[in-house]
Amino acid sequence: MAQAVEEWYKQMPVITRSYLTAAVLTNIGCTLDIISPHNLYLNPNLVVKQYQFWRLVTNFLYFRKMDLDFMFHMFFLARYCKLLEENSFRGRTADFFYMLLFGATMLTGIVLVGGMIPHLSASFAKIIFLSNSLTFMMVYVWSKQNPFIHMSFLGLFTFTAAYLPWVLLTFSVFVGASPWVDLLGMIAGHAYYFLEDVYPRMTGRRPLRTPSLIKALFADDPVVVARPNVRFAPPPVEELHQD
Numbered sequence: 001m002a003q004a005v006e007e008w009y010k011q012m013p014v015i016t017r018s019y020l021t022a023a024v025l026t027n028i029g030c031t032l033d034i035i036s037p038h039n040l041y042l043n044p045n046l047v048v049k050q051y052q053f054w055r056l057v058t059n060f061l062y063f064r065k066m067d068l069d070f071m072f073h074m075f076f077l078a079r080y081c082k083l084l085e086e087n088s089f090r091g092r093t094a095d096f097f098y099m100l101l102f103g104a105t106m107l108t109g110i111v112l113v114g115g116m117i118p119h120l121s122a123s124f125a126k127i128i129f130l131s132n133s134l135t136f137m138m139v140y141v142w143s144k145q146n147p148f149i150h151m152s153f154l155g156l157f158t159f160t161a162a163y164l165p166w167v168l169l170t171f172s173v174f175v176g177a178s179p180w181v182d183l184l185g186m187i188a189g190h191a192y193y194f195l196e197d198v199y200p201r202m203t204g205r206r207p208l209r210t211p212s213l214i215k216a217l218f219a220d221d222p223v224v225v226a227r228p229n230v231r232f233a234p235p236p237v238e239e240l241h242q243d
Helices: 001-009 015-032 043-048 068-088 093-114 121-125 131-145 161-174 177-205 212-217 237-242
Strands: 150-155 157-160
Touching: 001 237, 015 068, 015 093, 068 093, 068 131, 093 121, 093 177, 093 212, 131 161, 131 177, 150 161, 157 161, 161 177
Parallel strands: none
Antiparallel strands: 150 157
16 A cells, blocks of 8 residues: 555656645645744735745645645645646646736735735635635646536536536535635636737737746756557558568
C-alpha cells in the first residue's frame, strides 16, 4: 500500500506534486500548531503596510481544518490539477503555471475590489483564504475543455463534465458551505477559458501569452508523437511484382 502511494506521488507532474505537497504540509503544520493560520491569511493592510508579501501566496495553501471538506478539496486538487497538467498542458508546464498565476492574481483582485464596495464589503471581508477558489477554478477549466465526458456523483446520478462545477456548487450549498468561494473560482476559471480558448478563436489573437521569464523557469520536455511501426507497413509495389 505504501509503495503504491509512493509510486502514485512520484508519477505526478511537477506543478501538481509541488502544490499538493505544499498544501498538505501547510495544513498539517497548522493542525499541529507549528504554523498559525493568522500568519497565512490574506490581509491587504498587512501586505501593504508591513510588507508581509508571503500572504499573497500562503492564503492559497491553507484549506482550513483537516476534515471531510479538506479531503474533498485534496482529491479535486490531485485529480483535476493532474488531469490538466498531463493532458491539456502536456509539455507546457510554463503555460500551466501561468494559468495558476493568472487565477491567483484574479481571485486576489476580486476580493480586494469587492472589499471596497459598500454593500459587498462585509461578504468579501470573510474570504481570507482562496485555496478552495483556486482549486474550483481548475475544476471549471477542466470541465470546459472536456464537456462531453460522462461522470457520476456519488453513484446517485450521471451527468456530463460541463455541469460538474454546478453540481459541486449545489453540493457545497447543500452541506452548508458558502457559495461565494466556489463562485469566485468559477468566475476566474471562465475568464481564463474565454481569454485562452474562446477569444483567440474569435479574433486570432491570444492575450494570455506566457511571459518568456516564466518559460525560462521551466524546461519542458518535447511531446513525442509515436510513429506507426514500419513492420506493419505494406511491402513496396516492386516487391509484389517480383513475386
